[in-house]
Amino acid sequence: MTFTLDKFLKFLPAAMFAMVCEFLMNLVDSAVCGHVLGEDALAAVNLMQPVLCLVEFLALLVGTGTSVLFAVESGRFDRRRASEYLTQGLWSALMVGGAALVALAVFREKAAEAFGVHGAVLEGVKEYWLWFLPCVVVEPVAFYLSCVCYADGDEKICILAYAVQLAANFAVSCALTMRLGIAGCAIGTAVGHILAISVLAFHFRKKTNSLRFAKHFSFADTLRICKCSMGEASSRLAQAALMLALNLYIVSRLGAEMLPVLAVVVAVLELAAVFDGVPRAMQPLASVYIGEKNDRLAMRILRYATAGSLATGILATVLLAVFPQIATAIVGMGDSALAAEAHKAVRIVSAGLAGTAVVALFNMYWTCLGKETLALALTAGAMLFAPLLLFPALGEMFGANGVWMAMALAPYAALGATAAFIAVKWGRKALPHFLSSERARKMRVYDTIVDEAAVCALSRKINRFLAVRRNLGGRKASIAALLAEETLLLVKDHNPGRRIRAEVTLDFSAKDTLYVTIRDDGEIFDITDADAKVSSLRSYLVSNLMENLPGRRNLTTTGFNRNAFKL
Amino acid sequence: MKVEAKQEGSKLTLSVSGRIDTVTAPAFEAELKFGDATQVVLDLAEVPYMSSAGLRLLLTAHKTMLASGGELLIANVQPSVREVLDITGFSGILNLV
Numbered sequence: 001m002t003f004t005l006d007k008f009l010k011f012l013p014a015a016m017f018a019m020v021c022e023f024l025m026n027l028v029d030s031a032v033c034g035h036v037l038g039e040d041a042l043a044a045v046n047l048m049q050p051v052l053c054l055v056e057f058l059a060l061l062v063g064t065g066t067s068v069l070f071a072v073e074s075g076r077f078d079r080r081r082a083s084e085y086l087t088q089g090l091w092s093a094l095m096v097g098g099a100a101l102v103a104l105a106v107f108r109e110k111a112a113e114a115f116g117v118h119g120a121v122l123e124g125v126k127e128y129w130l131w132f133l134p135c136v137v138v139e140p141v142a143f144y145l146s147c148v149c150y151a152d153g154d155e156k157i158c159i160l161a162y163a164v165q166l167a168a169n170f171a172v173s174c175a176l177t178m179r180l181g182i183a184g185c186a187i188g189t190a191v192g193h194i195l196a197i198s199v200l201a202f203h204f205r206k207k208t209n210s211l212r213f214a215k216h217f218s219f220a221d222t223l224r225i226c227k228c229s230m231g232e233a234s235s236r237l238a239q240a241a242l243m244l245a246l247n248l249y250i251v252s253r254l255g256a257e258m259l260p261v262l263a264v265v266v267a268v269l270e271l272a273a274v275f276d277g278v279p280r281a282m283q284p285l286a287s288v289y290i291g292e293k294n295d296r297l298a299m300r301i302l303r304y305a306t307a308g309s310l311a312t313g314i315l316a317t318v319l320l321a322v323f324p325q326i327a328t329a330i331v332g333m334g335d336s337a338l339a340a341e342a343h344k345a346v347r348i349v350s351a352g353l354a355g356t357a358v359v360a361l362f363n364m365y366w367t368c369l370g371k372e373t374l375a376l377a378l379t380a381g382a383m384l385f386a387p388l389l390l391f392p393a394l395g396e397m398f399g400a401n402g403v404w405m406a407m408a409l410a411p412y413a414a415l416g417a418t419a420a421f422i423a424v425k426w427g428r429k430a431l432p433h434f435l436s437s438e439r440a441r442k443m444r445v446y447d448t449i450v451d452e453a454a455v456c457a458l459s460r461k462i463n464r465f466l467a468v469r470r471n472l473g474g475r476k477a478s479i480a481a482l483l484a485e486e487t488l489l490l491v492k493d494h495n496p497g498r499r500i501r502a503e504v505t506l507d508f509s510a511k512d513t514l515y516v517t518i519r520d521d522g523e524i525f526d527i528t529d530a531d532a533k534v535s536s537l538r539s540y541l542v543s544n545l546m547e548n549l550p551g552r553r554n555l556t557t558t559g560f561n562r563n564a565f566k567l
Numbered sequence: 568m569k570v571e572a573k574q575e576g577s578k579l580t581l582s583v584s585g586r587i588d589t590v591t592a593p594a595f596e597a598e599l600k601f602g603d604a605t606q607v608v609l610d611l612a613e614v615p616y617m618s619s620a621g622l623r624l625l626l627t628a629h630k631t632m633l634a635s636g637g638e639l640l641i642a643n644v645q646p647s648v649r650e651v652l653d654i655t656g657f658s659g660i661l662n663l664v
Binding site: 452453455456457459460463475477478479481482485486489536537538540541544545547548 | 586588589590591615616618619622623626646647648650651654655656
């Protein structure tokens with residue numbers, strides 16, 4: 001088990017849980033309104049979906065970019081820029097939320113009437129919309145906070161916040177909808193977001209918190225944040241546009257009776273958003289490794305995440321192929337003939353889920369790498385353009401089955417087209433990670449448990465490798481080995497009784513300079529502080545060692561200690 | 568890590584070879600027996616690496632010898648170990664020859 005895999009697996013359950021919660025959050029209002037108030041209220045809530053998508057898009061537009069840029073700057077040891085992005089992210093969340101609030105409040109009446117509905121449904125839309133307005137501001141802030149807390153390594157508080165948000169939304173919606181009608185659902189959503197913010201705020205009181213706000217405001221940084229988020233955020237808009245096109249095609253070519261089957265397919269596609277959990281688990285680690293130009297570890301985390309994405313995608317395909325009833329149960333399909341049609345559709349569409357998972361992964365990875373346009377092109381290709389090209393053609397040839405086949409093929413077609421584009425523009429060597437294998441070969445990574453025997457064995461390995469294989473001479477080899485032994489055993493002294501993992505990177509890609517980066521997941525403390533309290537001969541040696549190493553840096557990143565030394 | 572002892576009257580020479588780190592330090596400590604020697608020479612020519620665990624033993628041995636009226640001489644220190652002694656200021660405390 002490597003340090004990177006250990007951290008990835010630590011982030012993964014939280015990220016998957018978050019995505020499941022987001023999926024369920026989208027269902028709460030429909031489920032409560034449908035069961036408590038009936039079909040008119042359900043129709044009103046469903047008509048609000050484009051507005052809900054828009055607010056989700058705004059939240060993603062700010063949250064994703066902030067966490068990526070914050071982690072990349074932290075990876076570069078640029079604490080000031082990291083804090084500036086953190087601060088600007090909050091301003092941006094408030095600005096986009098505020099602007100959307102004004103726009104949605106001003107155009108509420110006219111836009112609701114533009115849906116073309118009347119009577120109880122129209123009244124329902126207007127009322128829901130009115131009470132939903134606070135969510136327009138609090139949702140981007142809640143999502144921003146969960147992203148930055150997650151990037152700071154506090155996955156536990158994110159899990160708690162999502163759980164509280166979901167439970168509060170459900171409980172308040174149930175309780176208030178019976179008394180206040182459809183407004184109760186909207187109030188439940190707002191209360192959920194506000195409670196999530198309250199829970200996430202506790203992160204800032206923790207000792208492990210490394211999020212520091214700065215006196216900073218810059219529109220240029222807001223644009224950078226939005227640009228960085230476009231790949232992921234646009235997936236919501238692409239999905240909304242595709243749904244609109246599919247609705248129109250199915251009604252005109254296959255008949256409105258096929259719309260419930262499409263609703264089941266949509267549920268499967270929305271369920272696929274859970275796959276975003278893998279890239280979200282990868283993102284904080286990948287951003288840091290990319291920021292510090294650690295190509296070897298960036299490749300490693302991408303390898304783990306690719307395996308994770310493929311595994312979840314294939315698992316979902318198998319699960320839905322064997323039990324397509326899961327999807328029909330979500331939308332409560334009762335008609336057996338339609339259900340049989342829907343089961344066939346689910347089996348066909350599920351074949352594309354592994355591709356969808358890989359698309360989500362590379363969307364995030366290329367965003368972390370600063371290739372936002374490529375990420376955006378891949379997402380738009382997989383979720384909009386490839387299906388738009390494929391489903392009319394295959395639909396004409398195979399009817400409804402052709403439409404579902406198009407949905408399954410689209411992610412693979414987009415991945416293939418993007419890979420071909422990369423190969424033509426940047427060469428095959430760039431595929432898929434854009435990192436230099438040559439540079440990665442000039443790095444060596446060691447993983448260890450922090451105990452005396454393992455650390456001394458590691459120190460011996462480093463000494464031998466540098467002195468014999470890299471011919472770096474006695475001094476540098478010896479100091480690097482000493483750094484590993486003394487700093488890691490000092491970490492052990494700071495964490496009595498705990499099992500600590502550590503990772504040491506030797507970067508000998510620069511001529512005449514050796515960079516040593518040491519990470520550990522123990523108690524947060526700055527080992528590079530030459531003025532730190534001396535309580536043992538070891539801490540005395542480390543303190544003196546630090547005074548003699550001017551090129552040393554420390555930055556807590558994604559919840560673990562990170563120390564870099566230049567020899 | 569190995570230690571070879573050579574006694575010449577009241578002079579004891581301990582020739583050490585190998586790394587002295589946290590794991591090997593207890594074995595080194597077990598070999599640091601001076602008997603009635605009044606002059607102990609620690610020959611570190613074959614010691615390429617020493618961590619704080621080794622430094623602690625050097626300091627303890629130095630103090631033991633001083634207390635018994637003898638002296639501890641550290642000989643043939645390799646540059647990589649010398650740097651550690653310089654960084655910690657131990658080269659000013661110990662008798663390096």
